[in-house]
Amino acid sequence: MTGEPLLRVQGLQAWYGRAHILAGVDLAVGRGEVLALVGRNGAGKSTTMKAVMGLLDARAGSVTFEGRDVSALPPHRIARLGIGYVPEDRRVFTELTVEENLEVGRQPPRPGAPHWTPEKLYALFPNLAEMRGRRGGRMSGGEQQMLTLARTLMGNPSLLLLDEPSEGLAPRIVQQMAEALRALKAEGLSILLSEQNLAFAGAVADRASVIEKGVIRFDGPMQALMKEESIRRAYLAV
Amino acid sequence: MSFYLVQFLSGLATAATLFLVSSGLTIVFGVTRIVNFAHGSFYMLGAYIGWSLAERIGSTPLGFWGGVLAAALAAGVLGAVMEVLLLRRLYRSPELFQLLATFGVVLVVQDVASWIWGPEDLLGRRAPGLRGSVEILDQVFPLYDLVLIALGPLVLAGLWLMFHRTRWGTLIRAATQDREMTAALGVEPGRLFTGVLFLGSALAGLGGALQVPREAINLGMDMGIVVEAFVVVVVGGMGSLMGAFVASLLIGQLQAFGILVFPEITLVLVFLFMAVVLVLRPYGLLGRAEEAPPTAASPGPPLSASTGIAAWAPLLLLALLALVPLFAGEYALIVLTELVILALFAASLHLLIGLGGLVSFGHAAYFGLGAYGAALLATSWAAPMPLALAGAPLLGGLGALIAGWFCVRRSGLYFAMLTLAFAQIAWSVTFQWYGVTGGDNGILGVWPDPWASGKTAFYLLTLGLCGGALFLLRRVAFAPFGYALRAGRDSPLRAEAVGIDVRRTQWFAFTLAGSAAGLAGGLYAFSKGSVFPTLMSVPTSVDALVMVLMGGVQTLAGPVVGAALFHLLRTEIMSLTDLWRLILGLVIIGLVLAFPKGVVGFARDLVQRGRAA
Ligand SMILES: Nc1ncnc2c1ncn2[C@@H]1O[C@H](COP(=O)(O)OP(=O)(O)OP(=O)(O)O)[C@@H](O)[C@H]1O
Ligand SMILES: [Mg+2]
Secondary structure, three states: OOOOOOEEEEEEEEEEOOEEEEEEEEEEEOOOOEEEEEOOOOOOHHHHHHHHHOOOOOEEEEEEEOOEEOOOOOHHHHHHHOEEEEOOOOOOOOOOEHHHHHHHHOOOOOOOOOOOOHHHHHHHOHHHHOOOOOEHHHOOHHHHHHHHHHHHHOOOOOEEEEEOOOOOOOHHHHHHHHHHHHHHHHOOOEEEEEEOOHHHHHHHOOEEEEEEOOEEEEEEEHHHHHHOHHHHHHHOOO | OHHHHHHHHHHHHHHHHHHHHHHHHHHHHHHHOOOOOOHHHHHHHHHHHHHHHHHHHOOOHHHHHHHHHHHHHHHHHHHHHHHHHOHHHOOOOOHHHHHHHHHHHHHHHHHHHHHHHOOOOEOOOOOOOOOOEEEEOOEEEEHHHHHHHHHHHHHHHHHHHHHHHOHHHHHHHHHHHOHHHHHHOOOOHHHHHHHHHHHHHHHHHHHHHOOOOOOOEOOOHHHHHHHHHHHHHHHHOOOOHHHHHHHHHHHHHHHHHHHHHOHHHHHHHHHHHHHHHHHHOOOOOOOOOOOOOOOOOOOOOOOOOOOOHHHHHHHHHHHHHHHHHHOOOHHHHHHHHHHHHHHHHHHHHHHHHHHOOOOOOOOHHHHHHHHHHHHHHHHOOOOOHHHHHHHHHHHHHHHHHHHHHHHOOOOHHHHHHHHHHHHHHHHHHHHHOHHHHOHHHOEEOOOOOHHHOOHHHHHHHHHHHHHHHHHHHHHHHHOHHHHHHHHHHHOHHHHHHOOOOHHHHHHHHHHHHHHHHHHHHHHHHHHHOEEOHHHHOHHHHHHHHHHHHHHOOOOOOHHHHHHHHHHHHHHHHHHHOOOHHHHHHHHHHHHHHHOOOHHHHHHHHHHHHHHHO
């Protein structure tokens, strides 16, 4: 990787009450790169993403985005700089229709990042197009997952924080999701992808960081992780 | 027949006003999760400003309606100012602090309004063109009220369009459901909240300004309406606009027809209705289950029994207090007597809040029940003082036993609202049941028996009884029962898993707290010589909360220290100025902003920081 990465996280720490969850996470996502953050249940993947997004009060360490320190900014400012967050538990607005969910995510176009409109997103996720007027609460898990991703894209981010997008989805939907992510990557988006499904991660990621107990244990090309059985056995549930 | 029709129509007119005010309250709650006591103040300000404008420009229809609109906008702007200056700092505070801060605003607004418009009731001019009445099946009905009736659905339709057809409305609905996610999508919460406070307060102001031609404008309007609006919002489901509309209609009719059937207890009827709805439908008629139930005061570090010298401090203090009559004058003894009584009152509330995590907004009910019980026994039944005093904790405890059965079925804000409802029931009974309680005039001539009528004797009696009760409350905190109560506060599921019946534990705690408050109330009645309905009113409940807050929720000594500070402060302020509400309000606001952990908690943090350094 050359030059300054798009996102650089150094010595990131986070707490829930007194529980020290992140003990100093270091990672970097280059421009146009997909980095898989892999680790067992409870390793700290989601916590890392929340901390980057400014959603945790108790955190320390540095987070720079496009060379700018964002670690003290509130979530909405971080989002407006171009970091899009897709939470693990989806959190679609169940009372709002698909169209309205997209509207909440809408932000002005940002130079250097792909510009999304509802029409473009309906082309990317055809099944959303068929249910524009349906309320979020009346969609299947897979449809909700597509909707959260589309909603975040409406903010025209240049970096996506994608927390376990394949979790609990049928194989066919996982396939669709992987294709959508490759399409996004082709558009120039950078992605930090948290995953437990190594096959899925392998299909989209360039590099991988392995997290365990709030610390990064391995960092290298995705291929290397797929080959290194010892690391997978030590830090992953495979 | 036609009589019932007119009654129905007047119910609709009541419902329209209720809806205007409670729609604003429910919108504000939905987005900010703050139960805004000051909402009633914006209603009152809308009425006063509307009155002033009507006096100046209200002789033409254009002037009149323009004035109503301007009053609503003014109330909206004041609401937005409150958001920026105060609420914005409190979104992460426990809800108790938010409630108290907005109550501080209520006090400030009362004195400011009284200073600007004077304490007398104001009669406004009638709406030009709408002075007359219409005949409906040979019954007369005011024309103006027909306009009001039409306004309710109109405002509902307008709000609906705004929420469903504009980006701003969509954002509001999104934030109502998930504030954090909305922010993570780039929506600035601050601006949204300011806007919501503007809208909500403007609706309250509109409701107030529309009352000018109908009723006298006075300084009591704020508490009256806000408590009714609470009921509407809770019955309809907190945060639900349609719910507020339906609940307004129901409660409007309940009042219109309730007055025919039970003219004396219409107020009771409304609160009873709310209690029943909440027990049957926990989240109101159209409310949704909370995703994250609001938390009570955040649990602090575990209580630790003091050791060494500190363990003897309470006894030492008691001994010192017992010696006070040797050198203090009568006035000091009177103040001290009240102070000791209030300390017990505050400590009884602290049992609920600090140990149980149950923020009661109606604890004055049991204080008042004790006071009225003792007063009635002493006067109507001519019972000797010891008997009357024994009756006080019994009546307080009995009231708490009944109310508690309902209240502990809900937690968080719903618990707070239910306790408030029961306190209002108790208050309206004393207020409206003239024959027994004397209503507004209270009960006079509640004097101690001759042996205790000296200031010193009564002081020592109070000290003994309250000291004993405080000692018992302290024992309870460290007994298995106290641990069970705290376990239920910190983790209800885990507590149930280890075999604690959380609801029953909380019910007992509620009853115990009620009887301790009742004893305090009984003593208070004898110390004052009289009782009035205000003993059970919302401000008295808030006084107790302020004492607990001042002392800090997380220590057992807190409520005692808080009661002392509060009482001395109030006595001092009242002796200096008429504007004591203003000052008390500012003190409450300042306290909430400065010491989110209370004074004792603050001091302890200082000590710990000093040790750590
Ligand atoms: N709200 C919370 N309060 C307290 N502890 C939490 C909270 N959320 C997560 N934790 C703890 O923090 C640790 C890390 O959680 P995190 O959600 O980051 O893990 P994860 O790697 O995303 O796991 P998963 O693959 O299951 O999603 C876990 O031990 C978890 O129990
Ligand atoms: Mg996770």
